[in-house]
Amino acid sequence: MAQQHGIIVLIDVENALKERSLDKNAYWFDNMKFLGSTGVGTRKLTTIVPGTSFVDGSQATEQVLNWLPAALGAVPPTVPRNYQAERSQTIDRAALSGIAHLDSSDDSEVGKIQEKVTMRARRPQTSRSLTTGKVLDATGQVAGANATETYNYPTPVITDITGPAVTEKIMYPAQYGSPDMIYDGWYWAATVDTSRPGTYAYTMHIQLHELIERNDELVWESVDLTCESALEVITDPKRNAFTGSGLGMLPIPAVF
Structure with a gap:
């Protein structure tokens, strides 16, 4: 079974909308820091993707990346849907x-x-x-008519993933449907070809939503922006994060 890598894209939506840019307003996190991912929690994340091979050196399974966007300072997406x-x-x-x-x-x-x-x-x-x-504010209370910077912005939406990692066929991204209602039942994932070590950049296309007044009513208007990240395919095989060794049985301590 392919190993799952989780990547969270945390976005300062308020500043991104003001500046019309995700530069300095997107922060990346993954769960592969123990294998050497760099820039975790910054704008320059390089996600480590370990190679996977059989004993004879041939490729075994691919690796899988999963991306989840989130808005900084917003009501957490994990609260009940209602x-x-x-x-x-x-x-x-x-x-x-x-x-x-x-x-x-x-x-x-x-x-x-x-x-x-x-x-x-x-x-x-x-x-x-x-x-x-x-319209709620960041604390879950209703935003008053004079509120200007306390809106609870909707969760950013990933609309596409492009760049060298895709064009060179290192990873194959796609949007999938699932029973997970936190992200409206949709999420982005990609399989990665681990047989070609190297560092490959990719571009994340993200849609934010800005509250504007139009014809005497409030409307969420979409704003499309992009941000950059990278993945590094290494030759080291995937290993157990608990033991530091290869895949296999976890050691069971003796019970007396």
């Missing part, structure tokens, strides 16, 4: 309760309730991953 809907309903119930006890002469209180109830974003017709509903 989180935003639940928050919206809770806010509406609180607003209705406030209206029931409201002094009609207090315009300031009316304004506060209206702000909470009407702060909604429309779902773009071209989007399959953004839900309608209230």
